[in-house]
Amino acid sequence: MVAHALAEAVTYPAVGASLDVERISHAFDIDGSVLPVLDDVNFSVKPGEFIALLGPSGCGKSTLLRLVAGLEAPRSGVLREDGDPVTGPFPSRVVVFQDPTLFPWRTVWNNVALGLEAQGILKSQRQRVDAALDLVGLSQFRNAYPHQLSGGMAQRVALARALVNDPKILILDEPLGKLDSLTRITMQAEIVALWQRKGFTTLLVTHDVEEALFLANRVIVFSDRPARIKADIAVDRPYPRHRGDPRLAELRRNILGLLGLDATW
Amino acid sequence: MSTYSASKTVALAQSAEEGAALSGRPLSLAVSFPAGGTGVFASLAWVGFGISCLWWPDIGDWTRTHQLAAAAFVIAGAIFLATVAGSRLGRFNAGLQRRAPWLLVSALFLTLWEAATAKFGWLPLPFFPPPQSIIEVYTDDLPKLLDSIIASVKLQLGGYVIGATVGFLTGVSIGWSRSVGYWVHPVLRFIGPLPATAWLPIAFFTFPSSWSASTFLIALATGFPVTVLTWSGVASVSNSYYDVARTLGAKPSFLVLKVAIPAALPHVFVGLFMGLGSSFAVLVVAEMIGVKAGLGWYLQWAQGWAAYANMYAALIVMSLLCSGAITLLFRTRDRLLIWQKGVVKW
Ligand SMILES: Nc1ncnc2c1ncn2[C@@H]1O[C@H](COP(=O)(O)OP(=O)(O)OP(=O)(O)O)[C@@H](O)[C@H]1O
Numbered sequence: 001m002v003a004h005a006l007a008e009a010v011t012y013p014a015v016g017a018s019l020d021v022e023r024i025s026h027a028f029d030i031d032g033s034v035l036p037v038l039d040d041v042n043f044s045v046k047p048g049e050f051i052a053l054l055g056p057s058g059c060g061k062s063t064l065l066r067l068v069a070g071l072e073a074p075r076s077g078v079l080r081e082d083g084d085p086v087t088g089p090f091p092s093r094v095v096v097f098q099d100p101t102l103f104p105w106r107t108v109w110n111n112v113a114l115g116l117e118a119q120g121i122l123k124s125q126r127q128r129v130d131a132a133l134d135l136v137g138l139s140q141f142r143n144a145y146p147h148q149l150s151g152g153m154a155q156r157v158a159l160a161r162a163l164v165n166d167p168k169i170l171i172l173d174e175p176l177g178k179l180d181s182l183t184r185i186t187m188q189a190e191i192v193a194l195w196q197r198k199g200f201t202t203l204l205v206t207h208d209v210e211e212a213l214f215l216a217n218r219v220i221v222f223s224d225r226p227a228r229i230k231a232d233i234a235v236d237r238p239y240p241r242h243r244g245d246p247r248l249a250e251l252r253r254n255i256l257g258l259l260g261l262d263a264t265w
Numbered sequence: 266m267s268t269y270s271a272s273k274t275v276a277l278a279q280s281a282e283e284g285a286a287l288s289g290r291p292l293s294l295a296v297s298f299p300a301g302g303t304g305v306f307a308s309l310a311w312v313g314f315g316i317s318c319l320w321w322p323d324i325g326d327w328t329r330t331h332q333l334a335a336a337a338f339v340i341a342g343a344i345f346l347a348t349v350a351g352s353r354l355g356r357f358n359a360g361l362q363r364r365a366p367w368l369l370v371s372a373l374f375l376t377l378w379e380a381a382t383a384k385f386g387w388l389p390l391p392f393f394p395p396p397q398s399i400i401e402v403y404t405d406d407l408p409k410l411l412d413s414i415i416a417s418v419k420l421q422l423g424g425y426v427i428g429a430t431v432g433f434l435t436g437v438s439i440g441w442s443r444s445v446g447y448w449v450h451p452v453l454r455f456i457g458p459l460p461a462t463a464w465l466p467i468a469f470f471t472f473p474s475s476w477s478a479s480t481f482l483i484a485l486a487t488g489f490p491v492t493v494l495t496w497s498g499v500a501s502v503s504n505s506y507y508d509v510a511r512t513l514g515a516k517p518s519f520l521v522l523k524v525a526i527p528a529a530l531p532h533v534f535v536g537l538f539m540g541l542g543s544s545f546a547v548l549v550v551a552e553m554i555g556v557k558a559g560l561g562w563y564l565q566w567a568q569g570w571a572a573y574a575n576m577y578a579a580l581i582v583m584s585l586l587c588s589g590a591i592t593l594l595f596r597t598r599d600r601l602l603i604w605q606k607g608v609v610k611w
């Protein structure tokens with residue numbers, strides 16, 4: 001199965017995979033006591049769908065993403081990618097972490113090439129690295145080292161490093177959290193364009209309700225820790241969306257209410 | 266999208282750094298001279314040194330006084346010509362300009378040394394030999410000195426390379442594998458902190474030759490800091506680097522070779538630097554006590570014959586070699602760790 005999936009990742013442009021999150025619960029042991037983090041989380045994502053996950057800070061969103069990536073195994077429940085259980089990390093599910101975590105000893109180009117190099121296919125696929133750098137508009141900086149980049153540029157390199165693998169599921173953990181609002185808005189538009197062009201399934205964690213509504217097909221709202229699904233809201237508006245759309249404003253009011261912020265409205 | 270290129274920025278930053286180094290040079294004597302004023306002064310100082318050799322008679326019996334004076338005049342002439350040729354010499358001239366104050370001060374120092382020893386005997390002989398007697402050592406005792414240098418370099422290089430390699434591999438294995446750590450860590454804690462020289466008496470009768478014993482001791486002195494720092498380097502690699510690599514499909518070998526080791530390299534170089542220092546100490550002691558060759562032995566031998574000029578000559582060579590080794594290490598580091606910002610320049 002692995003070899004098959006790898007061959008597919010190499011030869012075809014990725015098409016989104018479906019993702020089933022089946023009754024996932026997870027907890028951490030801290031100093032002997034158990035900290036429940038995810039409580040019976042259950043949802044499924046259709047191929048090519050764009051899902052935004054919203055919830056209070058520390059509720060367990062990043063933990064859920066780590067489970068989907070296969071970096072940790074859930075205490076109970078099953079995750080399925082295209083029906084096959086997730087048992088470990090695999091380059092068809094790529095994460096862009098909360099921090100860009102570029103390797104400081106590698107140039108921008110070599111950072112983007114990381115996935116192909118790790119899979120041993122870099123030699124024959126070098127043009128994919130160039131293409132990914134073009135995509136995020138950083139071809140000029142291919143030989144720069146991470147400490148020579150701005151925060152927004154570093155985040156774009158991290159995005160290119162993920163995209164070069166042609167993932168079936170792209171996992172984004174607040175990728176725009178630390179950017180200024182101007183860069184944010186540009187990158188949001190870029191992400192939508194990329195997603196529409198490539199057709200991968202996307203899971204996006206964000207703190208920004210507007211961002212979630214601007215980007216996603218569906219917004220899943222979590223409760224406080226341990227995270228439970230509070231609401232699963234379809235955003236039934238076509239792309240490209242407009243920030244002033246009254247329907248989005250209405251949804252935004254709903255979601256803020258779910259997050260306990262109705263007093264501000 | 267801004268249009269400046271990253272490589273240009275780097276080049277700019279470098280030339281700015283060079284400019285800062287130039288303008289911050291010490292003893293800027295070139296106030297009244299348009300260019301190369303300090304160079305002219307340095308040249309004059311060397312002439313002065315040459316004259317000081319010839320003007321007064323030597324109070325002792327040294328054969329190289331005239332040659333020393335001649336050499337001083339040659340150096341003075343070379344500095345003068347280079348200064349006059351000025352910008353036509355390009356980078357060489359820039360280097361000369363930067364070093365001119367140092368050339369000036371060293372000529373003054375040599376003059377003072379010459380006067381205090383060979384001419385007026387302010388410093389007691391034979392403990393403070395004049396410059397010409399050290400030149401005499403370099404010309405007349407050259408074969409023996411060369412043999413000693415070769416022996417020292419061979420011993421040091423062999424022990425250091427073995428120690429650094431073993432230390433690096435051990436450090437990576439302890440940092441990476443729990444079970445290796447379980448077995449090696451206690452041994453390391455028990456043996457590592459012991460100064461390698463404490464093993465001297467045992468090593469010299471357990472090893473087949475004093476040469477192999479010394480190699481072992483130098484390797485030991487190098488290996489301990491390299492092991493500990495490599496280990497701490499590997500252990501302190503952030504987990505998020507591994508997470509990134511794993512989600513991109515990295516296998517364990519990739520994680521070790523392409524994540525753990527490059528991330529640990531700055532620590533490894535600190536270990537290599539510390540190991541170099543402590544292995545120099547072991548080298549000299551081992552040569553003095555056991556191996557009948559090398560600069561340490563030469564020092565010992567010179568002391569036995571009260572040949573103080575030979576001792577100073579050997580010390581100067583030794584310091585050049587040690588400094589050269591450290592320069593080489595730092596050059597290698599700068600090349601490998603070009604991605605780090607703000608590293609110490611040696
Ligand atoms: N490796 C770990 N060991 C112990 N506890 C952990 C670990 N990782 C996360 N936690 C705990 O799990 C909880 C959820 O963490 P998580 O990072 O998933 O939150 P989050 O929803 O992503 O928050 P934020 O929006 O602030 O990033 C936190 O209370 C955190 O302390």
Ligand SMILES: [Mg+2]
Nearest residue numbers: 061062098173
């Ligand atoms: Mg998080």
